[in-house]
Amino acid sequence: MKKLLLAALLAVSSQAVFAHTLWVMPSHFVLSGDDTWISVDISAANMTFVPDKGVSPDNLSIVFPDGSRHKFAQSYQGKRKSQADHQLVAEGTYLIENGGAPRYFTMFEVNGERKRIMADKQAAASQLPAGATKVTTSRGQSKALAVVTVKAPNRTAITPSGEGFEVNFVTHPADYVAEDEIQWQLLIDGKPAAGVKVELSREAELYRNNAGRVTVETDAEGKLQFTPEHAGRYLLEAGYQANTKTELADAERASLTLTFEVGLP
Template identity: 85%
Template structure:
């Protein structure tokens, strides 16, 4: 099978993904011109906004203010970071997303060797070889987000879809200002994701003796709040895990990052 991998290969991929945080960084967060362009850097790194590993831009997309999704008009993958450009022809709020829908993989054992099939429980049941044991299906999702607004903000591109791990922007990103409270809500399949640990970091930690990262946690309604004391660019990273079984998976794991900018008061 083309989508069958050994446990050793899976472990290698998992270590690579866990070692670095995926983020996107737009050149601008708020724009006032007409038919303006946006450039976006994409990287995976241990230190916030210090480019380390270039990431394929194949899964990078831009949701327009009218809700339509587009691929970037041009992109380039480098060794330390990748870059993409697109012309913003509509007035309103755009969502930049690197990632995609949830993916499923089924791990199993045959003659003592661990392998996997890229399929959910239903599909995997038709592909599993005879004698397969220790069968477990996982659902995984990883995406990096940023929001850009041209002139008047709107919310069409930001509306949660009720599918997978999502961020509900209670406070519109165009209104993030130092000394004002920012609120978000984390959702899993449209339901509040309670008790999710969220790490928050700020730009320029390379030049500080202490990184100054903060740990936040969603409440029973999946909400979290942060009041920035300084203007600048920030990153939040949220990780979700669940052992709840569904018709398609035995467990779920998802990560989400958001790059955002806080303006001067």
């Protein structure tokens, strides 16, 4: 039976940021200039958009409006946050993503001691020591997303691929406005992810007595709705877990965050 829950980061670059929430923050979300540049902050933190742990930018990429994926032109890893820059040379919508391909973890015990190897079920079969017991393999993936649009929006870069845990942008990110409903759909391998609890938070909660976080749940079609009261920058956090056996794993876990901007009405 599938269990869907809000999860912490599952696969990050170091144990130092394991318990923190990974996010990316572009300098702009909507641009109207020609041949412009974008800067992106990357961090992992307990409080929304308050940088805490610098994260490696090695898995940071940007999908262009034509669907082609690129590494950032330049990047730097800092102690509290990392930063990357890239030139946006075409009109349309870009997807910024920090996160690599799914990773496989095989856990087992030898003489009562719990151990782990980074391998799927097939690869682990030849690596397990003699006498290994309680062998289980999980597929894990985490990613942080943001969407930037230059002039006219399009959907090529943000169209779901049908693989892994994804967001289907029912409402285009360039159209998020305070007091208007925003709709998303969460998918797992192209199918609706129903019953997923999602947390939404707004910037500057450090300066509010009430953080004002909102929890919503996806419906049977994997859809969720949110009507922001205020303009500003927001973070969506969601996680998925299921005991789904495949040739490569016994279970799968995935998490994602989405940074988005809401404009004035």
